Structure formats: C-alpha cells, structure tokens
Amino acid sequence: MQRAVLTGVLPPDICRELIWAARSLAVVGYRDCVASATIFDVASAAPALLMPLVAAREAVRAAAEAALGLELGLLVEFTGLLCWRPGASIGWHHDANRPYLRQRCASAVCYLNAAGADFQGGTFLFGDSHESCRGWCGSGGGGAGRGGGCSGCRSGGCGKGCCGGSSRRGGSLFASGGEPVPPLEVHAAPGTLVAYGAHVQHRVRPVTAGERYALTLWLTEDPQHDEDARLLAVLTGPVERPAAPLPASMWLLPDGTDLRLCRVAMAGFALAWRGRLLRSAAELEDAAEADAGAAAGGGGAANSVGAGQKRAASAVQPVPLQLAVQPAALRAWREWQAAPEPRCWELGGAPAAAGTAGGGGTAAAPVDFQPAAPNVPAELVAGLEFSSVQEAVLALEHWVWRHGGAASGTRERPSPTSHESLGREMERLAAGAAHKRKGGALEQLGGASGGRRSGHASAAEATAAAAVAEAAAAAGAEAQQGELTDRSEMHLLNLRETQRELTNQIDAITGLQVLDNVRASFLERMARVKGEVGDLLAQTEGMLRTESTATLDFRKRAANAGRLIDILNLRTADVEQRPETLFSAAQEPGAADEGEGEGGDE
Numbered sequence: 143m144q145r146a147v148l149t150g151v152l153p154p155d156i157c158r159e160l161i162w163a164a165r166s167l168a169v170v171g172y173r174d175c176v177a178s179a180t181i182f183d184v185a186s187a188a189p190a191l192l193m194p195l196v197a198a199r200e201a202v203r204a205a206a207e208a209a210l211g212l213e214l215g216l217l218v219e220f221t222g223l224l225c226w227r228p229g230a231s232i233g234w235h236h237d238a239n240r241p242y243l244r245q246r247c248a249s250a251v252c253y254l255n256a257a258g259a260d261f262q263g264g265t266f267l268f269g270d271s272h273e274s275c276r277g278w279c280g281s282g283g284g285g286a287g288r289g290g291g292c293s294g295c296r297s298g299g300c301g302k303g304c305c306g307g308s309s310r311r312g313g314s315l316f317a318s319g320g321e322p323v324p325p326l327e328v329h330a331a332p333g334t335l336v337a338y339g340a341h342v343q344h345r346v347r348p349v350t351a352g353e354r355y356a357l358t359l360w361l362t363e364d365p366q367h368d369e370d371a372r373l374l375a376v377l378t379g380p381v382e383r384p385a386a387p388l389p390a391s392m393w394l395l396p397d398g399t400d401l402r403l404c405r406v407a408m409a410g411f412a413l414a415w416r417g418r419l420l421r422s423a424a425e426l427e428d429a430a431e432a433d434a435g436a437a438a439g440g441g442g443a444a445n446s447v448g449a450g451q452k453r454a455a456s457a458v459q460p461v462p463l464q465l466a467v468q469p470a471a472l473r474a475w476r477e478w479q480a481a482p483e484p485r486c487w488e489l490g491g492a493p494a495a496a497g498t499a500g501g502g503g504t505a506a507a508p509v510d511f512q513p514a515a516p517n518v519p520a521e522l523v524a525g526l527e528f529s530s531v532q533e534a535v536l537a538l539e540h541w542v543w544r545h546g547g548a549a550s551g552t553r554e555r556p557s558p559t560s561h562e563s564l565g566r567e568m569e570r571l572a573a574g575a576a577h578k579r580k581g582g583a584l585e586q587l588g589g590a591s592g593g594r595r596s597g598h599a600s601a602a603e604a605t606a607a608a609a610v611a612e613a614a615a616a617a618g619a620e621a622q623q624g625e626l627t628d629r630s631e632m633h634l635l636n637l638r639e640t641q642r643e644l645t646n647q648i649d650a651i652t653g654l655q656v657l658d659n660v661r662a663s664f665l666e667r668m669a670r671v672k673g674e675v676g677d678l679l680a681q682t683e684g685m686l687r688t689e690s691t692a693t694l695d696f697r698k699r700a701a702n703a704g705r706l707i708d709i710l711n712l713r714t715a716d717v718e719q720r721p722e723t724l725f726s727a728a729q730e731p732g733a734a735d736e737g738e739g740e741g742g743d744e
C-alpha cells in the first residue's frame with residue numbers, strides 16, 4: 143500500500159503541546175512562509191521538550207509503518223515541527239525527488255491543528271490522477287501531462303505509486319482489502335496522519351490565513367541517515383548555550399505579539415537593556431543596530447537596508463540584558479493562573495485552541511501578555527545578565543519549568559499547586575523588590591527618578607530601621623494613651639515579625655540567592671535531563687537496533703532462501719538437461735568413439 147490517512151494518531155493535548163514547542167522554537171528558512179523546528183533545534187534549545195516530541199514521533203512512525211504495511215523497523219531521517227503561514231504551498235511532487243533524497247522510503251505528516259478553524263486553505267492532495275503524474279514515474283516521458291497520463295498509468299500503474307496505478311492493480315489501496323480507499327483530499331485536524339510512500343505524488347494548496355502546524359517525519363531504511371544516531375551525539379556532547387538570538391521575524395506573530403517577550407512576561411519579568419525596558423525584541427535589535435552603527439561611525443547606513451536585514455545583522459551581536467520584575471506581567475501571570483482551564487501556554491494573539499483543536503476544553507479568552515508599557519515602573523534585578531533574549535527566555539523558562547513542574551517540560555497539565563508556589567515566589571520577589579525600592583537598593587526603570595543602588599547591608603538596615611521606627615511610633619502612641627494593652631503588644635510583635643521577614647527577603651533578593659539557586663538548579667536539572675534523555679534514547683536505539691537487526695536477519699534469510707532456490711533450480715535444471723546433453727554429445731562427430739568401428743566400413 144502506498145498511502146493512508148488515519149485519525150486520532152496523537153491526542154489533542156499532545157498536539158497543543160507540540161504547537162507550543164513549534165511556536166517557541168521554529169525558525170524561518172526551511173521554505174517560503176514556513177517556519178520549522180527540527181528535533182535538533184529542540185534538543186539544543188529546550189531539551190526538556192524532547193520527551194514529548196520523541197514520544198509523539200514514535201507514535202506517528204509506528205502508525206505510519208503499520209498503515210503502509212512497512213513493518214521493517216524504518217529509521218527516522220527527519221523529524222520537524224512545521225508551521226505553514228499564509229502563502230505557504232507546495233506543488234505536485236514526491237518526497238524523494240532529488241538525488242540526495244534517494245534514501246527516503248516514506249513520509250508521515252501528522253497535523254496538529256484544524257483546517258477551516260485554526261487556518262484556512264492548506265489542503266493536502268494525493269496525486270491519484272494522470273494529471274498529477276507528469277512523468278515522475280519515468281514511464282511516461284514527455285507525454286505525461288495534463289489529461290493524457292503516462293503510458294505507465296494507462297497500462298495499469300507505474301508501480302511506484304506516483305500515479306495511483308497500484309490502486310488500480312490491487313483493487314484497494316489497503317493491503318488487507320475491504321477497507322476504504324483513503325481520500326484524495328485531506329483536511330487537517332489535530333492528530334490526523336497522512337502517510338505515503340516516498341514516490342507518491344502529492345501537493346498542498348496554499349494556506350490563506352492562520353498557521354498550519356504539522357509534525358512531519360521522513361523515514362528511511364538507511365542507517366547512515368538515522369537521525370537518532372546524530373541526536374545521541376548531540377545529547378551526549380558538551381552543553382551548548384545558544385549563542386545568538388534568532389532573527390526577530392521568527393518570533394513575531396502576525397499581530398505583532400513578540401513571543402519571546404511574552405514568555406518572559408509570563409514568568410513575571412521584563413527585559414531591560416541599558417536602563418530601558420524592552421517592549422519588543424525588534425526594539426532591542428534596532429537599538430543594538432543603531433549602537434553598532436554609531437560605534438562604526440556610519441550613522442546613516444542603517445536606513446538603506448531593510449528591517450529584516452538590520453535584524454539579521456544585529457542578531458549576532460550579543461547584548462547585555464537584565465531582568466526586571468514586572469508587576470504588570472505578574473498580574474497577567476496571576477490571571478493566567480486563575481483561569482479555570484489552564485491554557486497550555488496559549489498566548490495573546492494566538493488563535494483560540496479550544497473547540498478547534500478538538501480538545502473540548504472551554505475557550506478562555508487569551509490572556510493579554512502585552513510586553514511592558516512605557517512608564518510602568520519595574521525593578522531591575524542586579525547581577526544577572528544574559529547575552530540574548532533567547533538565553534534569558536530559556537533560563538527563565540527552565541526556572542518556570544522547575545518551579546511549575548509539569549508546566550512546560552512534560553505533557554501533563556500544569557498543576558494548580560505548582561502555579562501557586564510559583565506565584566508565591568514571584569510575589570515574594572516582587573514584594574522584595576518593592577521594599578528594596580524604599581531602601582534605594584534597586585534601580586527604578588520606566589520613571590524619571592531612578593533610585594540609586596546602595597549596599598545590601600545598608601538597604602536591610604534602612605528597612606529594618608524604618609520598621610523599628612514604625613513599631614516604636616506605634617508603641618509610643620499606645621503608651622501615651624496610658625498602659626500598653628494586649629492589642630498593642632500584639633501589634634509590636636507583628637511588626638517585629640514583619641521586620642524579620644523583610645530583612646530575610648531583602649537578604650535573599652540583594653544577595654541574589656534566589657536567582658543563583660535557580661541558576662544552579664537549572665544547570666543541575668539540565669544535566670540530569672540530558673542524562674535521562676540520553677539513556678532513554680540509547681535504550682530506544684538499542685531496541686530499534688535489535689528489532690531492525692531481527693528484520694534484517696529475516697530479510698537476509700529470505701534473500702538466502704531465494705538464492706538457495708535459485709541454486710536448487712539451477713541444479714534441477716542441470717539434472718533435467720543432463721540426458722539431453724549426453725544424448726546430443728553422442729551425436730557429435732568428434733565424440734563418437736563408440737561408432738568408430740562402424741565408420742571403418744567406409
């Protein structure tokens with residue numbers, strides 16, 4: 143069988159999680175209007191997401207293999223999360239249509255969102271017609287065009303499946319027969335898989351609106367093209383920190399929402415660069431570009447290049463970024479937390495997932511994660527610096543992941559308790575920052591009067607002194623009224639308690655212990671996850687190797703048996719021929735020794 147369409151191969155929540163991963167990591171450049179995140183992008187940028195991705199990949203691969211009747215232990219050559227944006231399309235082709243793609247056996251595309259709801263257009267079509275063949279099969283030559291079809295098609299199929307000839311020959315596209323022939327047109331829905339042999343003709347109509355997401359696999363039998371071998375090498379190699387931020391075009395949704403800053407805001411922070419809060423990553427890149435231009439003395443040059451180029455050029459320049467506690471972001475975070483149905487990291491501006499993604503969840507309005515508005519005061523966290531937006535996002539995200547447990551790293555829904563604890567911690571940080579502002583320990587951004595930073599001890603002392611003064615004033619007022627009542631004693635105790643708490647918080651914030659700990663545990667966690675993924679993949683690889691060795695053994699045996707039969711046939715043929723040979727040898731003049739006597743009569 144050359145092609146199959148299956149539904150429900152991946153559950154809706156996994157589809158949503160993969161969409162989230164694609165939105166976070168996909169980069170442009172694969173094809174026009176298409177952004178992609180390969181399994182390697184995931185491994186290097188967010189290894190925690192490998193677990194769900196590899197699990198989904200295996201489910202898709204197994205389903206495709208079974209449906210195509212190709213249970214040969216196929217290896218995966220390419221795994222990608224692909225996002226097709228308006229304008230993306232592909233004409234009639236097959237997936238092994240280049241010399242360097244010869245190793246490809248089959249393709250499996252599992253859609254993650256719904257045509258007609260999340261996006262428009264993007265219909266997948268099987269080329270089950272003469273019209274689509276256009277000589278790909280090689281049997282029709284130049285005559286294979288519109289209407290006529292190739293000679294291969296006319297005579298009942300070229301055998302490669304490109305023109306659907308195999309269906310006519312076999313009567314059914316399904317090996318087992320009796321099952322329905324897959325449709326020629328496939329409309330994407332979350333979890334719907336379209337699988338086909340690498341020589342099967344197909345095309346995709348243009349996406350006209352929205353974003354079409356798919357988990358795409360290319361399958362091979364050639365171990366040299368096995369992506370797992372390379373993946374293992376990446377996972378067991380040295381940790382690579384993402385060096386350069388990705389071009390801004392990759393992160394901007396059509397409505398201008400900047401995904402990177404959304405993710406920062408989601409963790410309750412904003413990014414600041416040289417004392418300014420960033421409202422978009424593009425702003426950062428433009429500023430960096432302007433700086434670079436000024437440094438090079440060529441002020442006007444930037445005007446002559448397009449914004450995209452400007453961004454690409456500045457993207458490679460690491461810029462020091464700082465974190466700022468962002469009360470507005472914190473509010474948005476709380477709102478998200480309080481939503482009845484956690485929205486699986488659906489961000490503002492993204493198409494509503496519920497209903498359309500087949501998940502059946504209630505459609506909650508997306509939280510507005512607008513990046514920091516100008517003049518909103520935010521507290522700069524001293525001592526932490528990142529060299530790119532991406533780096534800051536990843537560090538924060540892993541913090542969120544660690545504190546929020548399942549939030550972004552696994553397929554489970556974030557649990558309310560983990561949100562609560564994260565929320566509390568964020569609040570503590572924000573509260574600490576507010577108190578520090580009083581002591582002048584943090585710089586204030588967004589307002590005209592930036593506080594001056596002072597030492598940790600003096601900040602703590604200042605706040606402590608203020609609390610003591612407050613307590614003393616309260617106590618004094620009570621004393622003036624007469625005797626110290628139980629109530630005022632309680633008040634004093636409470637104030638002392640508050641004072642202690644404040645001092646602790648200030649210590650934690652000023653000493654950056656919280657963030658240092660976060661960083662340390664983030665690194666530790668990364669190392670552990672890396673080990674775990676490595677083990678898992680090694681195990682899986684072992685299993686796959688055993689399976690495919692068994693398959694290969696089986697095939698070898700079959701081939702040997704074939705050879706043996708050939709040999710036996712030959713021998714049989716020899717035996718069958720022998721009498722004739724002997725007989726004809728007797729007729730040959732030179733060999734007729736026995737007849738010499740008679741011949742002598744002449």
Ligand SMILES: O=C(O)CCC(=O)C(=O)O
Nearest residue numbers: 232237251266344346356
């Ligand atoms: O996304 C799809 O539906 C198929 C894409 C395709 O044909 C390809 O990438 O070669």
Ligand SMILES: [Fe+2]
Nearest residue numbers: 235236237344
């Ligand atoms: Fe294709």
